[in-house]
Amino acid sequence: MSPRKSVAEARETRARILDRSVAIASVEGLDGLTIGRLALDLGMSKAGVLGHFGTKEALQLAALREASAVFSRLVWEPNAHLDAGLPRLHGVCESWADYLVRARDHFPGGCLFTTAAVEYDARSGPVRDAITRLTVFWQHRRLGFDLRAAVALGELRPDADVEQLVFELTGIYLSLNQAVQLNQAADAQARALRAVDRLLALEAPVPG
């Protein structure tokens, strides 16, 4: 007579909780994500929700993992098959802009990394560390890899400053997120893509 579920059902419940967690946290922040709100939304008890994770901090870390999985699915995977260097970089940059403008199902309040990075940038602990790791991975590693490949392949000039490009690309996406979320600017995506194109065009190899 206990309401305990099978392993498969429990796994599905966990997935439902995480999906909802990412959506709530994108709006209310990882701190504003509360067990009570989650339980209410899902029609569960607080203890039922918390049982899947143990503590709120574990839930926050799981939500960040889930957000990273969504980001990978929407931004990285569709372009993973492209040639390393400029082709894949262009693909990822387009998908990234699309993700910020259209991923309202998972992130009604905008990219969770962007929200969480600002929310935790002055704190310490495991949540902040996870956020730092993830933003470094997606911004510096993933973008950086194709940028370095483009330099090595001669698609960008040999003296291109990759970290400078990462810094500026990051800014373009942060600005796009703000324009979409705060100012509801309809032309923001076009501005972002124009900025990316101009940035990369500047680093085109000198002919001859």
Next chain:
Amino acid sequence: MSPRKSVAEARETRARILDRSVAIASVEGLDGLTIGRLALDLGMSKAGVLGHFGTKEALQLAALREASAVFSRLVWEPNAHLDAGLPRLHGVCESWADYLVRARDHFPGGCLFTTAAVEYDARSGPVRDAITRLTVFWQHRRLGFDLRAAVALGELRPDADVEQLVFELTGIYLSLNQAVQLNQAADAQARALRAVDRLLALEAPVPG
């Protein structure tokens, strides 16, 4: 025998509360700014703090006003006397970068506008509206004014897209804030200024 203070003392207390509010909110967010924490930090009672503002929302709005005053003092006023157009634009851009890197007294958690914009971009109400107004003012009006002046004066090419420049400049400062707060990147300020210079150089008037 009552602990009530004179008008001047009350005003000073109010200023102390606001100063502390901006500092706390920059770390914990405008939502994480609580009356109890404020009272504890200032050695006052909660009722004593709240009496100056009435409600938490009024306190949040007052904190935003105060943050704007600090921003004006550090970024705008030192450059207000410069010639409109490129000279003042360069001055403001340098002070802005300086403000993000060094204003740790007032903003230990980074620029309050940046934090608040992300925190409230998916909510509605007076606080969100105030944040939108302030970011529009500083980004689009103030930067936009000198950019348009520069175009009118022939310091930038006549077909320069001012809103595109505002979009990209905003991104540079958002990226700088993240690099400083989240990644503690020592070279971030130099990267920001390099990005600004390159952006404006691209819009230099074509000779002849």
Next chain:
DNA sequence: CCTACCGATCGGTAGG
């Protein structure tokens, strides 16, 4: 996965 509960803290009020 539930009910029932814990101490702590939230924003805010009454009254002085």
Next chain:
DNA sequence: CCTACCGATCGGTAGG
């Protein structure tokens, strides 16, 4: 500007 208090909600636990 204080003390003393309010109902609501927080994260979390006991026990089943």
